[in-house]
Amino acid sequence: MKLTVFGATGGTGHEVVRQALEAGHEVTAVVRDPARLDVPAHERLRVTVVPDLSDEDALVRVLEGQEAVVSALGPASNKQARLTPVAGPALRSIVSAMDRAGVGRLSAVSAAPVGPLPPQEGVFSRMLVYPLLRRALRDVYADLAVMEAEIAAGRTQWTVIRPPRLLNRPRTGTYRRAVDANVPGGKVIARADVADALLASLSDPSAAGHAIGVAA
Structure with a gap:
């Protein structure tokens, strides 16, 4: 598969690139600073610099001839999300550019607190953990909620993890x-497993059009 990865220099993004190469995919890693890409050079890896992800024309040039996109984009902190939202504006441009370039499959990482609480969730998590998280990181989750809305409004076959x-x-x-739900009692997960879920969803027709909760 010819795969473009956004957010490739982040912790989850570099795992996506590494695992995609191991699986035999041709990978285009979109970065702002190539020096931050923590993945060895590879014959099936192309590194492309796009300084501004709102530059839709530049994104179209990157995406032409590609088959799928993985987004590991997200705000680094609540302060960043409050001052300059990252995921929502970027995915608005990426989804539009995918449509123009004829790329039809997308998977993107979000966060569990953006989704609904499972009915089976324990009282401690329901009454304390989730409310505290949603308050402390409200701008991060607001950015990711906008991102999910932008993705769902597009014409791509999408999956949100x-x-x-x-x-x-x-x-x-x-x-x-958990499909269209969070995993009951899910507290943590390895970034490498999130990368696995992002990549696996691309070849799973049943995952298209769904948000999938994952947890250890």
Whole structure:
């Protein structure tokens, strides 16, 4: 598969690039600073610099001839999300550019607190953990909620992956999934498993048009 990865220099993004190359895909990593891409050079890896993700014409040039897109974009902090939202504006441009370039498949990482609480969620999480998270990181989740709305409004076949707290641990491949819901009791997941979920969804027709909760 010819795959373009946005947010490739982040913790989840570099895992997406690494795993995609291991799986035999041709990968275009879109970055602002190539020096921050923590992935060795590879014959099937192309690194493309796009300083401004609102430049839709530049995105179309990058996406022409591609088959799918993975977005690991997201705000680095609540302050950044409040001052300059990242994910919502970027995905608005990316989805439009995908349509113009004829790229029909997209997976993107969001966050569990953007989704609904599972009915089976424990009282502690329901009454304390989720409310505190949603208050402390409200601008981050607002940005991601806008991102999800922009994606759903487009014409792509999309999948959104909603993980809880991310850990820098090896891929297990044994994480839990919940379609259009969060995983009950889901507290953490390895970034590498989120990358696995993002890539796996691209070849899973049943994942199209759904938000999928994942957790260890």
